[in-house]
Amino acid sequence: MDPQVAASARGPAHAAPLLACEGLKKTFNAGQASARPALDGLDLAVDRGDFIVVIGSNGAGKSTLLNTIAGAIEPDTGTLTLDGRDITRLPAHRRAGMIARVFQDPMIGTAAAMTIEENLALAERRGKGHGFAFNLNAANRRRYRELLAGLELGMENRLSTPVAQLSGGQRQALSLVMASLSKPALLLLDEHTAALDPRTADLVMAMTRRLVAEQALTTLMVTHNMRQAIETGNRLIMMDAGRVRDDIHGAEKSSLTPADLARKFKIENDRMLLES
Amino acid sequence: MDLIHAFLNLVPVTLSQSLIYSFIALGIMIPFRLLSFPDLTSEGAFPLGGCVCAAFLLAGYTPLLATVAGALTGVAAGAATALIHLRFRINPLLSGILVFTGLYSVNMRVLGRSNVALFSTDNIFARINPDILTNVGLQIVTFAIILGAVFLVLRWYLMTQSGTAMRVIGINPELAPSLGINPWAYTVAGLGIASGLTALGGALIVQLQGYADVGMGTGILINGLASLVIGETLTGRRTVLRQLLAPVVGAVVYYQLLSLALSLGLQPSDLKIATAALVLVTLGLPFLRERGALRETMRA
Ligand SMILES: Nc1ncnc2c1ncn2[C@@H]1O[C@H](COP(=O)(O)OP(=O)(O)OP(=O)(O)O)[C@@H](O)[C@H]1O
Ligand SMILES: [Mg+2]
Numbered sequence: 403m404d405p406q407v408a409a410s411a412r413g414p415a416h417a418a419p420l421l422a423c424e425g426l427k428k429t430f431n432a433g434q435a436s437a438r439p440a441l442d443g444l445d446l447a448v449d450r451g452d453f454i455v456v457i458g459s460n461g462a463g464k465s466t467l468l469n470t471i472a473g474a475i476e477p478d479t480g481t482l483t484l485d486g487r488d489i490t491r492l493p494a495h496r497r498a499g500m501i502a503r504v505f506q507d508p509m510i511g512t513a514a515a516m517t518i519e520e521n522l523a524l525a526e527r528r529g530k531g532h533g534f535a536f537n538l539n540a541a542n543r544r545r546y547r548e549l550l551a552g553l554e555l556g557m558e559n560r561l562s563t564p565v566a567q568l569s570g571g572q573r574q575a576l577s578l579v580m581a582s583l584s585k586p587a588l589l590l591l592d593e594h595t596a597a598l599d600p601r602t603a604d605l606v607m608a609m610t611r612r613l614v615a616e617q618a619l620t621t622l623m624v625t626h627n628m629r630q631a632i633e634t635g636n637r638l639i640m641m642d643a644g645r646v647r648d649d650i651h652g653a654e655k656s657s658l659t660p661a662d663l664a665r666k667f668k669i670e671n672d673r674m675l676l677e678s
Numbered sequence: 679m680d681l682i683h684a685f686l687n688l689v690p691v692t693l694s695q696s697l698i699y700s701f702i703a704l705g706i707m708i709p710f711r712l713l714s715f716p717d718l719t720s721e722g723a724f725p726l727g728g729c730v731c732a733a734f735l736l737a738g739y740t741p742l743l744a745t746v747a748g749a750l751t752g753v754a755a756g757a758a759t760a761l762i763h764l765r766f767r768i769n770p771l772l773s774g775i776l777v778f779t780g781l782y783s784v785n786m787r788v789l790g791r792s793n794v795a796l797f798s799t800d801n802i803f804a805r806i807n808p809d810i811l812t813n814v815g816l817q818i819v820t821f822a823i824i825l826g827a828v829f830l831v832l833r834w835y836l837m838t839q840s841g842t843a844m845r846v847i848g849i850n851p852e853l854a855p856s857l858g859i860n861p862w863a864y865t866v867a868g869l870g871i872a873s874g875l876t877a878l879g880g881a882l883i884v885q886l887q888g889y890a891d892v893g894m895g896t897g898i899l900i901n902g903l904a905s906l907v908i909g910e911t912l913t914g915r916r917t918v919l920r921q922l923l924a925p926v927v928g929a930v931v932y933y934q935l936l937s938l939a940l941s942l943g944l945q946p947s948d949l950k951i952a953t954a955a956l957v958l959v960t961l962g963l964p965f966l967r968e969r970g971a972l973r974e975t976m977r978a
Contacts (some may be wrong), residue, residue, distance in 0.1 A: 445802075472856065498858035513849045516842070524842055527859045532839035 418486060419447035420620050421471065421588060426480035428466055428644075438509070440466040441477065442644030448622065449511045453614055455631045456624045457667075458641030466623045467592045467641070471622070472495045484586060502586035504577045509578030511594075512544070514566040518563040518576060521565055525580035537565060545561015548580065551607065571602035575609055582613045591612065591623040595630070603627075632658050640666065689934065690814045696933035698886065699905065701828070703878035704754075706902035710873035711921055712836075714848040715770050717761045718899055719823050719870055720876040722778030722785075723752040725895035727877025729785040730889035732794055734822040734870030745881045752877020755781060756869035778895070785892045793891040801885045811886070824871035824882075826876070829926065836918050844868055845918075865966035878904075897950060904953045905929040907960040 438468060440463045440570040448454060456464050469475040475493030482490045489497055505511045514519050523537045523546075543561060550558040555575050557568070565573060574594055582587055591610065595603035607630060614621050625631055631638060638655055640648035648666060650658060702724060709717035727748035734744030755777055762773040786792065803810040803820065810816050835841040843859045847868070854861050876898075884890040902925070909928020913920040936949060944952065 430952050464697040474855070493860075494855035495858050495860045498856055503856050506973060510850065510852050515849045516845065520842055523839070524846065524857050524859075527843075530858075532843035532859065534835075534838045534840055538837075538840045618701055673947050 403559070420450045420452075421446075421448040422481075422483040422484070423447075423467075423471070424472060424481050425529050426467070426477045426482070428463075428470060428475060428477050432478070439471065439575050443478075443480070444645050445639075446639070446646055448620060450620055451618055452502060452637055452641060453619075453621045453635035454633040454637045456622060456629050456639050456641060457626070457628075458647075460471045462641040463644040464641055465592055468503070468592050468622060468624060468642075471588070472501055472503050472590055487633060499584070500528075500587040501590060502528065502581035502584065502588075503590040503592070504574065504581050506593040508570040508573040508577070508597055512565045512573055512580070515564060517562045517564055518550075518568075519561040521576065522549075522583065525583045528586075530584070530606055536583065549583075553579065571598050571606060573600060574602075576608050577607060578613060582619060583615055585617060585619075587620060589619045589621040591621065593624050593626065596626065596678040610634075628660060628663055632660060632663060681941050681943070688937050688941065690818065692819060692933050692937040693930065694814055694817040695886070696930045697818065698879050698882050698903065698930040699933060700825055700926045701875045701882070701904040702902045703909070704828070704832070704922075705872040705874075705876035705879070707874075707906050707921070707925040709756075709869055710903070710906065711915070712848050713865060713868045715760075715763075715865065715869065716774075717756070717759060717872065718771060718774030719756050719777050719869065719873045720902060721774075721895045721899045722781030723755045723876040723895075724837075724880040724898045725785050725890075725892055726755055726788075727752045727880030728890045728894055729789045729880075729892060730877075731881035732796055732811040732884050733788045733790075735796055735799040735801070736794065736884075736889065741800050741805050741885065745802050745878070745885070748879040748881030749874050751855050752880070753870040753874035755877070756871070756873025758867045760862075760866040760869040761871070764865060782892065785926050787835040789892055792893065793889060795889045796884060799886045801883070801888075803885060806908055814947055816884075821882075825926065829922065833919065833922060836922065842863060867894050869976075886928040897953075900950070900953050900957065901932070902929075902962075904957050905932040907957055908935075909934050911960060 421462050423444055423446040426441045426444040427439060429439045431437050442463075444463070444467065446467075451534065456467070460465050466475060472475050473489070473492060473496075477490065480490070481488060484497075484500060513524070516524075519542075523542055524532070526542070546561060547558050550561070553575065555668060557572060557576065565576065574597075577592070594610075596604050598606060610623070611634060613619065621635070621655055623635065625634075636651070636655060637651040638658070639646050639650075702720060704710070705720055705723070706717075709715040730751045731744045731748035734747050735741060739747075759770075759773045759777045762776060764767050764772050801811070803817075806820060807816060810820055836845070843854075843857070844864045844867070846854045846857060846859055847861055847864045851861060854864075875909070880894070881895075905928035906925045907928070908931050909924030909926065910921075912927055913924045915921050915924065936953075939949060939952060940946065
């Protein structure tokens with residue numbers, strides 16, 4: 403679809419994207435002979451309500467992009483604008499109220515030595531500041547119990563269990579709940595099911611779709627799983643060598659087949675070979 | 679028999695002192711356990727609190743002000759270690775060494791000479807009750823109340839949103855920013871509070887003993903660490919309350935052990951290696967046991 407048509411189809415009310423990445427560049431170990439840009443002048447506009455699947459080969463820069471958006475990595479040049487505000491130099495902890503994330507490693511997304519309820523209470527204060535009220539009280543405990551019961555993960559009766567005792571899948575599910583608890587403007591998922599067995603990965607993926615749909619969360623999800631890439635989201639971008647090479651949305655995305663995707667991937671690979 | 683008698687006679691005095699050393703053990707537990715930051719500042723913060731307090735007393739300030747001033751300079755020392763680590767990415771151990779090395783000169787300047795007697799100055803304990811300095815029973819009650827108050831404040835703080843956020847820094851530093859937790863602020867505050875407690879211990883001990891000495895910090899760190907690990911073997915670390923109790927329980931037990939060793943004829947200078955060995959064994963045993971268990975399962 404012509405991008406201009408796509409933009410007007412979304413209507414003038416949404417003319418300004420929620421997140422605009424403009425000319426993002428990032429080179430690790432700059433100055434060394436081997437240094438290759440991880441982000442190479444990347445442009446991306448994310449509209450409100452977008453559920454974007456990000457694919458691309460290893461080293462394409464997907465994680466670097468998400469880390470840059472979250473503020474864990476500072477870009478060398480380029481700007482990030484979130485909801486009309488320049489956040490390029492804003493430290494990660496000050497973006498957390500607007501941007502939530504789930505990591506690939508189940509160990510990183512939760513505080514293992516703390517209990518489920520302690521983790522949830524911390525996550526609920528994301529962006530609101532952590533003050534001198536008690537972290538846990540009868541009211542929020544009750545709320546978390548109901549919340550977890552609705553997810554049917556068997557965690558609602560284990561609120562005071564340390565997260566260290568949960569399985570990887572339960573941890574990722576909890577991580578996801580924590581990320582969505584404070585209604586972020588933007589949700590970042592970086593291969594958040596990659597460390598799980600296929601069945602658990604499907605469960606977490608189903609939960610992801612449900613949470614994103616229920617809360618209408620604007621989401622960027624990195625995956626290497628082509629089935630997930632086809633079945634999920636309203637938009638798919640393919641990254642290569644630190645840039646967006648392909649942006650598939652609208653009807654083209656919803657009718658995308660594995661064969662289409664494989665063909666596109668092959669073209670990308672051929673182009674990469676030609677360029678290198 | 680006489681030896682045991684000598685030891686038993688010392689039990690109350692040792693208990694009284696160990697209650698003050700509990701502040702130092704608490705000040706070591708906070709960075710080591712809650713922030714996962716091996717902070718050596720206490721080696722300098724303890725004499726700093728003592729020397730600043732002594733200087734204020736000698737200058738005629740009220741004991742309360744002198745004590746608070748001592749504690750606050752400790753806060754500054756802890757914050758300095760944190761900032762050196764954060765700003766210049768210097769290893770935590772080295773950051774602490776830089777600070778306590780520098781503090782030696784500061785303490786010398788503050789005190790004017792290497793040690794001063796405080797028998798003729800006013801004293802916070804004399805202000806509370808003139809008999810405290812001579813009545814060990816009264817000392818124990820007073821120190822227990824002060825320690826109890828500090829303990830309750832820490833207990834309360836660690837249950838708040840802010841206190842829980844601070845613990846995340848130690849448990850999962852990568853997660854902290856994504857939860858909106860400012861790593862710098864909490865590291866500076868945590869190390870500041872910790873060294874503040876250690877310096878408070880220094881300020882109290884000089885007033886109890888009636889003299890201050892720039893060398894009074896030597897070995898305080900390893901004593902505090904020994905207290906902490908002994909306490910942890912007794913209380914465990916499963917909950918925040920247990921983790922908080924460990925340094926207090928540990929200090930009380932450790933200083934009795936020291937006193938016992940002395941009454942059995944060990945030289946004070948021999949106690950250093952005994953303490954180092956004790957810390958090594960308490961920290962090393964669980965590791966060896968774990969490896970033993972691993973070997974068992976491999977064999978099975
Ligand atoms: N912290 C870092 N230090 C040095 N180089 C890095 C760092 N992080 C990423 N890189 C490099 O940047 C490039 C992009 O890495 P990135 O992790 O963004 O890729 P990716 O698309 O997420 O790959 P994957 O699919 O394997 O996760 C790679 O060449 C990688 O080696
Ligand atoms: Mg990656």
